[in-house]
Amino acid sequence: MKHLDPTLQPVFEEILARNPGEAEFHQxxxxxxxxxxxxxxxxxxxxxxxxxRRVCEPERQIIFRVPWVxxxxxxxxxxxxxxxxxxxxxxxxxxxxxxxxxxxxxxxFLGFEQIFKNxxxxxxxxxxxxxxxxxxxxxxxxxxxxxxxxFMTELYRHIGEYTDVPAGDIGxxxxxxxxxxxxxKRITNRYESGVLTGKGIGWGGSLVRTEAxxxxxxxxxxxxxxxxxxxxxxxTVVVSGSGNVATYAAEKAAALGATVIxxxxxxxxxxxxxxLDLDLLKEVKQVRRERLSSYAEARESARFVATTTGGxxxxxxxxxxxxxxxxxxxxxDHALALVRNGCTVVAEGANMPCTPEAVxxxxxxxxxxxxxxxxxxxxxxxxALEMQQNASRDSWSFAHTEARLEEIMVGIHxxxxxxxxxxxxxxxxxxxxxxxxxxxxxDAMLALGVI
Ligand code: GLU
Numbered sequence: 225m226k227h228l229d230p231t232l233q234p235v236f237e238e239i240l241a242r243n244p245g246e247a248e249f250h251q252x253x254x255x256x257x258x259x260x261x262x263x264x265x266x267x268x269x270x271x272x273x274x275x276x277r278r279v280c281e282p283e284r285q286i287i288f289r290v291p292w293v294x295x296x297x298x299x300x301x302x303x304x305x306x307x308x309x310x311x312x313x314x315x316x317x318x319x320x321x322x323x324x325x326x327x328x329x330x331x332x333f334l335g336f337e338q339i340f341k342n343x344x345x346x347x348x349x350x351x352x353x354x355x356x357x358x359x360x361x362x363x364x365x366x367x368x369x370x371x372x373x374x375f376m377t378e379l380y381r382h383i384g385e386y387t388d389v390p391a392g393d394i395g396x397x398x399x400x401x402x403x404x405x406x407x408x409k410r411i412t413n414r415y416e417s418g419v420l421t422g423k424g425i426g427w428g429g430s431l432v433r434t435e436a437x438x439x440x441x442x443x444x445x446x447x448x449x450x451x452x453x454x455x456x457x458x459x460t461v462v463v464s465g466s467g468n469v470a471t472y473a474a475e476k477a478a479a480l481g482a483t484v485i486x487x488x489x490x491x492x493x494x495x496x497x498x499x500l501d502l503d504l505l506k507e508v509k510q511v512r513r514e515r516l517s518s519y520a521e522a523r524e525s526a527r528f529v530a531t532t533t534g535g536x537x538x539x540x541x542x543x544x545x546x547x548x549x550x551x552x553x554x555x556x557d558h559a560l561a562l563v564r565n566g567c568t569v570v571a572e573g574a575n576m577p578c579t580p581e582a583v584x585x586x587x588x589x590x591x592x593x594x595x596x597x598x599x600x601x602x603x604x605x606x607x608a609l610e611m612q613q614n615a616s617r618d619s620w621s622f623a624h625t626e627a628r629l630e631e632i633m634v635g636i637h638x639x640x641x642x643x644x645x646x647x648x649x650x651x652x653x654x655x656x657x658x659x660x661x662x663x664x665x666x667d668a669m670l671a672l673g674v675i
Pocket of ligand 1: 603
């Protein structure tokens, strides 16, 4: 790991000391600080006002008990989190993750990333994240409902359309947002549409929100290709994951002429040289909620490789890789395999899926690498479009909303490149995204005083 700027080293040491045991949060903060050397050199006012120290400390962290009763009548216990990280640009905004791996360090890393991602969208939204160690896998709808109701019975007092606006993330989709919104409405006696995003289309949701993160990642990758005189047409693409982000990234890449030949879940991956059948994938993963092996069983051109073989979806040769599963899923060895097989573009649909070693491999090999805070910002950007529609009691067409999303992604891409140029790192999307997002938040924090 390269050395930090001397003014930033003590800041990082303070983060390590104040947040013990939170490896993912350390990784996310370190990754930002790695880009900020040229910024502190040009802007001593940020150091004078302790902006970097302040931006790394959440404004508020809420941790609460979530008891609920399962279908067998047993009392179950989970822990709920909401980290309201930064509200310099607008109400806290960011998803809720329900997954057994969730603990404070994961929510803080996600909340931290969200601050700069949200700034890059150009929309008036601050950064936050929440969730629980609840595992929805294998739970009935009734159990998920009771869990969501218990979760919201505490969360409701901390959120609101001008305060904090949660949405989905891993383990939280339309079903969960419905139960959460229902309980919020019941407790507050308010039909406050703008308190949550990712709502159903019939009750305040926005068209394109479901597709937005995956589509946005592909729009971003398309801009990278365009800047290199290329396009998705005729390319092979591998996505990881098979949830919402992966499915719609695959859908848009295929619509732009690529062949999406592989995707994965925690049980393994499928390779389908004919191109993934996305209707079948949606049926298996979203409707039946089954493992990917069911996809391979139903389709002759596909083969399933189990995780237990030790292989990874990144072993499949491709031109473009879109990691859309979860943090740290693509390590240095995976990156070497991709480079060896001729991959030239990597865009993160998930949050921090590539380890620092992987990012280094891509940089050294000249692979274009787009970090999640830029490449996957389309999801939260479309949440902000949902908030706009809610505020004006309007609902936009699919075509209009998708055009807005594309315009936002094209804008983020341009802003990353311009900022990278200005700060002496031409073509470096990591530096461009970190610096552009940070400066926007830092300037707002300076203007708002020491709060
Ligand atoms: N969870 C998504 C993200 O990582 C979306 C958050 C939102 O829409 O508020 O950006």
